Amino acid sequence: MGASRHMSVDSRGRYTPEVAGEVLPGSEGPAGSRSHNLNSTRRASLMQEPVLVLNATYEPINVTAVRRAMVLMLKGVAQAEEMHNTEVHSAAHAHRVPSVIRLLAYRHIPQQSRALSRKNILLRDRNTCQFCVRVFPSSELTLDHVVPRSRGGRSTWENLVACCYRCNNSKGDRTPEEAGLKLARRPRPFTLHTSRQLMRLIGHRDERWRKYLFY
Numbered sequence: 281m282g283a284s285r286h287m288s289v290d291s292r293g294r295y296t297p298e299v300a301g302e303v304l305p306g307s308e309g310p311a312g313s314r315s316h317n318l319n320s321t322r323r324a325s326l327m328q329e330p331v332l333v334l335n336a337t338y339e340p341i342n343v344t345a346v347r348r349a350m351v352l353m354l355k356g357v358a359q360a361e362e363m364h365n366t367e368v369h370s371a372a373h374a375h376r377v378p379s380v381i382r383l384l385a386y387r388h389i390p391q392q393s394r395a396l397s398r399k400n401i402l403l404r405d406r407n408t409c410q411f412c413v414r415v416f417p418s419s420e421l422t423l424d425h426v427v428p429r430s431r432g433g434r435s436t437w438e439n440l441v442a443c444c445y446r447c448n449n450s451k452g453d454r455t456p457e458e459a460g461l462k463l464a465r466r467p468r469p470f471t472l473h474t475s476r477q478l479m480r481l482i483g484h485r486d487e488r489w490r491k492y493l494f495y
């Protein structure tokens with residue numbers, strides 16, 4: 281089975297790893313790992329924990345959530361390189377939670393800025409509303425055009441920011457100045473350098489990421 285159908289490439293041929301809306305199929309869970317009884321809230325937040333994605337060459341290329349990482353593993357697209365000492369339980373099986381996964385087939389990744397996408401903007405802005413500077417889950421954030429589209433504002437890295445619904449409503453069809461709002465920082469393009477910096481920030485609490493990111 282090829283990995284390519286789990287990856288999307290935008291119109292300019294740029295790479296965006298993406299596995300959306302998939303359900304974990306049954307599989308044999310790894311044996312002998314420590315089991316924790318997780319309540320559903322903890323389980324839900326655990327499934328959103330960040331997982332470092334390495335290319336087949338061990339080059340760090342992306343950060344995804346546990347849920348997506350497990351789908352890639354179960355489909356044989358990736359394998360776990362580092363694991364947490366926790367498990368999640370599906371109906372019949374226990375699955376150890378990955379911390380770092382590696383793609384089994386090499387993916388060519390152009391050395392240029394990443395595709396403009398909602399996911400990458402939230403990642404760049406670290407899931408922080410750029411007006412009230414509070415951190416939200418992705419589902420509670422939208423993208424705001426700093427200069428509104430009605431004023432000729434474009435959909436670019438420099439004009440799109442993560443924004444909570446409340447700030448988005450109060451800003452409406454105005455510029456930040458007109459709405460009395462201030463941007464936490466100037467939105468920048470997402471480069472390979474910021475990408476690596478972000479991976480380090482996201483992974484600073486997980487020492488399993490260190491050897492892949494700090495060298």
Ligand SMILES: [Zn+2]
Pocket residue numbers: 409410411412413414443444445446447448
């Ligand atoms: Zn806000």
